[in-house]
Amino acid sequence: MYRTTTSSQRLPAYQAPFPPTESKQHQAIRLTNREKEFLQWSEAGKSSWEIAMIVDCSEANVNYHFNNIRRKFGVSSRHLAGKIAREKGLI
Numbered sequence: 001m002y003r004t005t006t007s008s009q010r011l012p013a014y015q016a017p018f019p020p021t022e023s024k025q026h027q028a029i030r031l032t033n034r035e036k037e038f039l040q041w042s043e044a045g046k047s048s049w050e051i052a053m054i055v056d057c058s059e060a061n062v063n064y065h066f067n068n069i070r071r072k073f074g075v076s077s078r079h080l081a082g083k084i085a086r087e088k089g090l091i
Helices: 033-043 048-055 059-073 078-087
Strands: none
Touching: 033 048, 033 059, 033 078, 048 059, 059 078
């Protein structure tokens, strides 16, 4: 059997435990040294494979860091992330 509730029994709407933070565009974006290095190589026109050969790691590792970079900037391409990082003085 299902229990019915009356309006006086309803739970209050969900409230977040903390106030909302600033939008992603206004938050300070922090990049690791490795992410900065990879963005610099990408800005120089290097592919993931070439970056992996230069810094002696796997191509999957390079792509992992680029996925993190794209997520932090909220963009879909590494080139756009590089452009934004350069404009903000991060690299």
